[in-house]
Amino acid sequence: MRGVKDEALWGALSSIVVDLGVAVVRTLSPRETALFLAATLKRMSKKKGGPPPLRRKRGGMTVEEQKRFVLEGLPHISSSTAQRLLDEFGTLKGVFSASLEDLKRVKGIGDKKARDLYRLMNS
Missing domain, CATH: 1.10.150.20 (5' to 3' exonuclease, C-terminal subdomain)
Structure with a gap:
């Protein structure tokens, strides 16, 4: 997008994933995937006060x-x-x-x- 830094765009998308629970985001290149994953990791670390868990906890399992x-x-x-x-x-x-x-x-x-x-x- 013009006028928007890549990091800001991917940060906003990672916020949607982390904060709203949207599970699928499509990227068009390995570079975009790396930027998105980096932004998501950064967002998750800020939100929880530490590194994100390797596996997400799911409630309600038998x-x-x-x-x-x-x-x-x-x-x-x-x-x-x-x-x-x-x-x-x-x-x-x-x-x-x-x-x-x-x-x-x-x-x-x-x-x-x-x-x-x-x-x-x-x-």
Whole structure:
């Protein structure tokens, strides 16, 4: 836009996203995406008095959704893999106390992913 600095424009758009909860903003280039993300991070930091959370808290989740949410936060765990882990082990405690061999039995978890998960859950 003429007469408006890029930072001001992206700051206004980030305000709409952060303050009003609009979830989708389209950018036309990697540069615009970077400017928008920088403005959003700056806005979120000011609003909450610290760095923004890595994962947004969502209210109103059932216990089953909360368990899947926790597992989806692990590296390389998709929603499908999280559900399969819960189907196999039943609880978060069951997943976190699973042996390396138990983890390998779950569809979608090969040797490397099982080793990485096991190492993380036992560190």
